[in-house]
Amino acid sequence: MAVEPLAQQEIESRLTEVPGWSLDGDRLARGYRLDSHFAAAAFVVHIARIQDELDHHADVTLGYHTVTLTVNTHSVGGAVTALDFELAHRVEDIAPGHGAH
Numbered sequence: 541m542a543v544e545p546l547a548q549q550e551i552e553s554r555l556t557e558v559p560g561w562s563l564d565g566d567r568l569a570r571g572y573r574l575d576s577h578f579a580a581a582a583f584v585v586h587i588a589r590i591q592d593e594l595d596h597h598a599d600v601t602l603g604y605h606t607v608t609l610t611v612n613t614h615s616v617g618g619a620v621t622a623l624d625f626e627l628a629h630r631v632e633d634i635a636p637g638h639g640a641h
Protein backbone atom coordinates (compact mmCIF):
# COMPACT_ATOMS: atom_id res chain seq x y z
CA MET A 541 0.00 0.00 0.00
CA ALA A 542 1.40 3.40 -1.00
CA VAL A 543 1.20 5.78 1.92
CA GLU A 544 1.84 9.48 2.10
CA PRO A 545 2.39 11.85 5.01
CA LEU A 546 -0.90 13.46 6.06
CA ALA A 547 -1.18 17.24 6.10
CA GLN A 548 -1.49 18.83 9.55
CA GLN A 549 -5.11 19.81 8.89
CA GLU A 550 -5.93 16.24 7.85
CA ILE A 551 -4.30 14.90 11.01
CA GLU A 552 -6.35 17.25 13.18
CA SER A 553 -9.53 16.29 11.37
CA ARG A 554 -8.85 12.55 11.72
CA LEU A 555 -7.94 12.97 15.41
CA THR A 556 -11.54 13.96 16.12
CA GLU A 557 -12.55 10.41 15.07
CA VAL A 558 -10.32 8.76 17.68
CA PRO A 559 -10.96 10.51 21.01
CA GLY A 560 -8.10 9.99 23.45
CA TRP A 561 -5.47 9.94 20.72
CA SER A 562 -3.28 12.99 20.19
CA LEU A 563 -0.25 14.13 18.31
CA ASP A 564 2.90 13.85 20.44
CA GLY A 565 5.59 15.52 18.36
CA ASP A 566 5.58 13.60 15.09
CA ARG A 567 3.77 10.57 16.53
CA LEU A 568 0.19 9.55 17.09
CA ALA A 569 -0.17 8.59 20.74
CA ARG A 570 -2.57 7.31 23.35
CA GLY A 571 -2.28 5.96 26.87
CA TYR A 572 -4.79 3.47 28.33
CA ARG A 573 -5.49 2.48 31.91
CA LEU A 574 -6.60 -1.05 32.85
CA ASP A 575 -7.75 -2.79 36.00
CA SER A 576 -4.70 -5.00 36.49
CA HIS A 577 -1.23 -5.66 35.16
CA PHE A 578 -2.34 -8.96 33.65
CA ALA A 579 -5.23 -7.25 31.83
CA ALA A 580 -2.77 -4.69 30.48
CA ALA A 581 -0.42 -7.45 29.29
CA ALA A 582 -3.29 -9.28 27.55
CA PHE A 583 -4.26 -6.05 25.82
CA VAL A 584 -0.68 -5.72 24.55
CA VAL A 585 -0.77 -9.26 23.11
CA HIS A 586 -4.03 -8.49 21.30
CA ILE A 587 -2.51 -5.25 19.96
CA ALA A 588 0.50 -7.25 18.75
CA ARG A 589 -1.78 -9.52 16.71
CA ILE A 590 -3.48 -6.52 15.09
CA GLN A 591 -0.12 -4.94 14.34
CA ASP A 592 1.10 -8.07 12.58
CA GLU A 593 -2.16 -8.24 10.61
CA LEU A 594 -1.71 -4.65 9.48
CA ASP A 595 2.07 -5.01 9.13
CA HIS A 596 2.25 -1.76 11.04
CA HIS A 597 3.73 -1.52 14.51
CA ALA A 598 3.53 1.05 17.27
CA ASP A 599 5.99 1.43 20.11
CA VAL A 600 3.98 -0.16 22.91
CA THR A 601 4.91 0.37 26.55
CA LEU A 602 3.47 -1.88 29.24
CA GLY A 603 3.28 -0.32 32.69
CA TYR A 604 1.74 -1.51 35.94
CA HIS A 605 -1.87 -0.80 34.95
CA THR A 606 -1.13 1.12 31.78
CA VAL A 607 -0.45 0.60 28.09
CA THR A 608 0.95 3.44 26.01
CA LEU A 609 1.19 3.46 22.24
CA THR A 610 3.03 5.85 19.97
CA VAL A 611 3.21 5.33 16.24
CA ASN A 612 4.30 6.92 13.01
CA THR A 613 5.30 5.53 9.66
CA HIS A 614 9.00 4.77 9.25
CA SER A 615 8.78 4.23 5.50
CA VAL A 616 7.90 7.90 4.91
CA GLY A 617 10.52 9.27 7.26
CA GLY A 618 8.51 9.11 10.47
CA ALA A 619 5.46 11.09 9.38
CA VAL A 620 1.88 10.33 10.40
CA THR A 621 -0.09 8.50 7.70
CA ALA A 622 -3.43 6.79 7.22
CA LEU A 623 -1.81 3.57 8.43
CA ASP A 624 -1.25 5.11 11.86
CA PHE A 625 -4.91 6.08 12.04
CA GLU A 626 -5.95 2.62 10.89
CA LEU A 627 -3.98 1.13 13.76
CA ALA A 628 -5.50 3.65 16.21
CA HIS A 629 -9.02 2.71 15.08
CA ARG A 630 -8.31 -1.02 15.36
CA VAL A 631 -6.95 -0.59 18.89
CA GLU A 632 -9.97 1.54 19.84
CA ASP A 633 -12.22 -1.26 18.61
CA ILE A 634 -10.75 -3.81 21.03
CA ALA A 635 -10.09 -1.49 23.99
CA PRO A 636 -13.59 -1.72 25.59
CA GLY A 637 -13.43 -5.52 25.58
CA HIS A 638 -10.23 -5.34 27.61
CA GLY A 639 -11.60 -2.74 30.01
CA ALA A 640 -9.00 -0.31 28.69
CA HIS A 641 -9.95 3.36 29.04
Ligand SMILES: C[C@H](O)[C@H](O)[C@H]1CNC2=NC(N)=NC(=O)C2=N1
Nearest residue numbers: 595596597598611612613614615
Ligand atom coordinates in the same frame (compact mmCIF):
# COMPACT_ATOMS: atom_id res chain seq x y z
C1 LIG B 1 8.61 -4.59 5.71
C2 LIG B 1 7.48 -4.05 6.54
O1 LIG B 1 6.33 -3.90 5.76
C3 LIG B 1 7.82 -2.69 7.13
O2 LIG B 1 9.02 -2.75 7.84
C4 LIG B 1 6.70 -2.14 8.01
C5 LIG B 1 6.54 -2.88 9.32
N1 LIG B 1 5.98 -2.07 10.37
C6 LIG B 1 5.99 -0.73 10.32
N2 LIG B 1 5.57 -0.03 11.34
C7 LIG B 1 5.61 1.30 11.33
N3 LIG B 1 5.16 1.99 12.40
N4 LIG B 1 6.06 1.99 10.26
C8 LIG B 1 6.51 1.35 9.17
O3 LIG B 1 6.92 2.02 8.20
C9 LIG B 1 6.48 -0.06 9.17
N5 LIG B 1 6.88 -0.76 8.13
